[in-house]
Amino acid sequence: MKRRKFSKDFKIMVVKQAMTGTNKSNIARRYILNPGVISRWINEFKQGKI
Structure with a gap:
């Protein structure tokens, strides 16, 4: 199974x-993601990496 890639937007x-x-x-659930991924994205957003 391939990893999914998500756009910056x-x-x-x-x-x-x-x-x-x-x-x-x-x-x-809405986007079929792991809640941990969302937490990671939030941290990256706060650090300016996204």
Whole structure:
């Protein structure tokens, strides 16, 4: 199984939803992601890596 690659725009969209208070588990289910991935993207966003 290949790893999925996500665009920068997609990651930013997910991060913004998570930062507005939407439950990470709900976001993860909606986009078929692991909640840990969302947490990692949030940290990368805060560090300016995304």
